[in-house]
Amino acid sequence: SQQGEEDPQALSIQEGENATMNCSYKTSINNLQWYRQNSGRGLVHLILIRSNEREKHSGRLRVTLDTSKKSSSLLITASRAADTASYFCATGSSGAGSYQLTFGKGTKLSVIP
Amino acid sequence: DAGVIQSPRHEVTEMGQEVTLRCKPISGHDYLFWYRQTMMRGLELLIYFNNNVPIDDSGMPEDRFSAKMPNASFSTLKIQPSEPRDSAVYFCASSLAVLAKNIQYFGAGTRLSVL
Numbered sequence: 001s002q003q004g005e006e007d008p009q010a011l012s013i014q015e016g017e018n019a020t021m022n023c024s025y026k027t028s029i030n031n032l033q034w035y036r037q038n039s040g041r042g043l044v045h046l047i048l049i050r051s052n053e054r055e056k057h058s059g060r061l062r063v064t065l066d067t068s069k070k071s072s073s074l075l076i077t078a079s080r081a082a083d084t085a086s087y088f089c090a091t092g093s094s095g096a097g098s099y100q101l102t103f104g105k106g107t108k109l110s111v112i113p
Numbered sequence: 114d115a116g117v118i119q120s121p122r123h124e125v126t127e128m129g130q131e132v133t134l135r136c137k138p139i140s141g142h143d144y145l146f147w148y149r150q151t152m153m154r155g156l157e158l159l160i161y162f163n164n165n166v167p168i169d170d171s172g173m174p175e176d177r178f179s180a181k182m183p184n185a186s187f188s189t190l191k192i193q194p195s196e197p198r199d200s201a202v203y204f205c206a207s208s209l210a211v212l213a214k215n216i217q218y219f220g221a222g223t224r225l226s227v228l
Contacts, residue, residue, distance in 0.1 A: 030215075031214070031215070033216065041221060041222075042117070042204055042206075042219030042220050042221050042222050043156075043204070043206075043217075043219045044219070045216045045217065045218070048214060048216060088156070090217075092215045099144055099161075099163070099208060099210055099215045100146065100158060100161055100169065100215075101158075101215060101217060102158070103148075103155065103156040104155070105155035105156075106155065
């Protein structure tokens with residue numbers, strides 16, 4: 001079964017608004033990552049947050065991690081049409097096999113110009 | 114670096130035919146992953162290699178699927194015989210195990226259609 005589950009499955013917003021996507025997972029993790037996938041392309045890494053971190057920023061991206069609730073959120077501020085893509089969370093498990101990632105099914109974000 | 118290179122980008126074949134997908138990882142990376150993506154099941158890990166050695170192939174759906182990594186710069190995923198339910202986008206990704214970061218770099222994928 002999928003480790004990470006994103007919510008919502010789809011999100012449509014106007015350009016300039018903020019977009020928030022959530023991810024829940026089930027087991028202990030070493031880190032949590034967010035990836036973006038544009039239509040017809042491969043996934044691209046956006047940001048990584050370690051299990052001992054609570055918040056991380058990268059440009060217009062803000063990621064939070066709550067290990068007690070086994071959840072994470074990705075906030076994109078001041079969205080642009082170019083942000084239209086699917087966003088996936090991926091978890092790296094602690095312990096053996098920690099170099100593999102388990103991906104959720106993604107949130108499809110549409111930013112309307 | 115050119116990134117992870119996959120070929121072909123698109124493959125259309127008939128049921129029963131053999132299909133071979135190819136991947137060239139980023140030079141110096143020591144992990145290579147094969148994934149399959151469908152609308153229904155999302156992104157599934159099929160198999161991954163570390164230093165050319167298969168580590169976990171529990172995601173390979175059945176014996177019709179096989180993967181090899183003869184050297185650090187090349188891997189193949191073979192389906193023989195192919196079936197319509199194998200239609201999906203297949204991704205290869207590579208990673209470098211350093212500083213406990215397992216960031217993966219994906220190729221553009223191979224879109225497989227089995228008729």
